[in-house]
Amino acid sequence: MAGNKGSSRRKFLRLGIGLGAASVAGAMSGKLLASDENPETGKGEKVKVLTTDGKLIEIDAEQVGLAKKKDVYISREEARKGIPNRKFVMVIDLAKCRNARKCVEACQEGHKLPKDHEWIKLYMMQDSADSAPYWFPKPCFHCDNPLCASVCPVGATYKRSDGIVLVDSERCIGCKFCMTGCPYSARVFHWRDPEVKAEPGSMYSPELNVPPLEGTVGKCVFCPDKLRKGQLPRCAEACPMGVIYFGDLMEDVVTNGTETVRFSELIRDRAGYRHLEHLGTEPSVYYLPPVTRLFPVDRGYDGLEPEIKDRYNKAPYIIKKRKKQ
């Protein structure tokens, strides 16, 4: 399923954040004009793009920098800067989530995380006894006022111009102050050796954060390595329900791979909000309230491994259900 979905999604993605990617690619590589002479860049590939006046046209992929991009190595220094003219934002539609956990799996696989180490977690939330329970995927919120970055004594975790908060595992001393600073429990620690070795020849970049290092802090990175290639973060790409929208605040557009929408309209029409807004951390992740849901909330328990099912033992909704029985 993932295979054929992937190709269609990529096409939509090009439509979605394609326009912006052109300028990014231009600024990054500076070979927009010189590219014709490069035999490796898929010359002649055509793509459909949306012009500023709303017309759908077909042009050379090369021209807008949308030809298949190779992985670029982003050094530790460069990873501190951020992708120019970008402000990334995520919108999570709670009405669609059914705890399929594909986002968790894709994230763990992509970042070579050990099984007991999740960068995106799924909560069974219920705000009060009589309010409705709902599934709540929680990545790092990449706050604009990140306490984790403020309290780091060595600058191992930092905020970039594109809004992404990263951790440099080569710098982190493992004091865990950021973990107590983060009110969203977004950070996880490598308590034991993750036993993941770097692929031969590959160099460490905080953008992917592979290999994970014992005694350092890790967290969701918003997949800048994918963003640089004009692709969605792994969680958004993997979600079978299209729960996770990702995009750029500057362009005011977000996409979940099958649907591309204006960010401001989506937030306005669906009453988007940010979790624990009162803490003043200014998250970059928005939530759409779980109204007119696609699934009954119980479906989230279907097909879970017993170990994972146990993790929700203390969730209030389950307690209530058990009492009724």
Added chain:
Amino acid sequence: MSTYTTEGLLTEFAPQLARPNRLWYAWAVFFLLLFVFGMFGLYTQLTQGHVVTGMRDNVVWGIYIVNFIFFMGVSYAGALISGVLHLFKTSWRKPIIRLSELLTVVSLMIGPVFILFCVGRFERIPYLVIHPRIQSPIMWDVIAISTDLVGCIIFLYLSFLEDMAHLRDNAVALKMSQWRINLYKYLAIGYTGTPVQQKLLKFSRNVMASMIIAIAIIVYSVLAWIFGVTLQPGWHSTIFGPYFVIAAVYSGTGTLIILMWIYRRLYHLENYIKKQHFVNVGVLLFIVGAFYGYFTFSDYLTKWYGSARMDKLLIDKLFREYYWLFIFSNYIGVILPMIIIAFPRLRTINNISFGALITILALWVNRYLIVVPTLETPYMPIQDTRMAWVNYTGTWVEWSLTLAGIAVFCLLFMIASKLVPIIAVSEMVEPDVHKNKEDVEILLD
């Protein structure tokens, strides 16, 4: 009105400085064994990773941090007490001021080491100097603690100086071995007690005494702010700075009383450390204890009454899962020592020392209750994590290193008491200076 002479005191204290006896060695071996046990724990942690501790993704700080706060607290209290006693020329300070100064430095040498155990990659500690970020409260702490350490060592050394000179001058009469004579000669740096030297020494000690009082308050507040600046329920409190300072003095005063009790028995100092000293320090314990109780009550009352969601969860946790620990540290630990000191009939040396012991234990538990339950009450409910990771329990590795810390504390005291008289000779022979105008002037200079 001092009736003591240098020679008389030195002769009396000489056996203490003589070769350690069998009992000393027995204790030293015991503490060394504890230390070795701790090192084995550390080795386990280094080879297998922090997974051998009880800390996990929610409770990321545990007993290590509790010990860190505890030893630092004891140290600051020592600094505050010795500084204040020195500056105000309290006449009863003389037999106990050295214990208090030693307490400051010894615990200050142990406290920060616990941070190293807690840090995931301690080989990267130099990054704190190579890539410092002054915005981080941890950096404030690094600066404050190193300043404090230097200041306290200078203060301690200045208070040793005269005694070193006395020991050097009386070396022959005391039949000391050659290495000791050389050591004292070296450490006395040519001090002979000329009027100029005396004046300089007095002046520097006054300056250092006032400085370490200020530094102690600042350092412990900074430590409190590490917790206070975060948004965590139970930590995000404006009262934390003064609260930590008071709690520190409380535990430190208790530790001082215990040390007085031990050394009084060990070295038969009944003629020097008298009941009156226990009562006086006890009264100090009473006053500080009252403040500590007041701050604790004030902090928890406002959290409980307002009942913001997270505060309520925290208070519920404290009164359910941590009920007896909470009662012990914040009720018994305050009320019992106060009762013992409040009633003259109860004020025996042993009773006061027992109260002090309760104080120390209560304050250790108090720090535990500040660190752990808050981390078990994050804003995001603890879900989608292994059930075994939800609650914190210290493992044998953490306890072994805690015991090692206490062992090193005792060992350092054992060694120090063999090198200098545990009662400051120079203080004892110094006339009471209340009526001496010159000293007031020096103080005001």
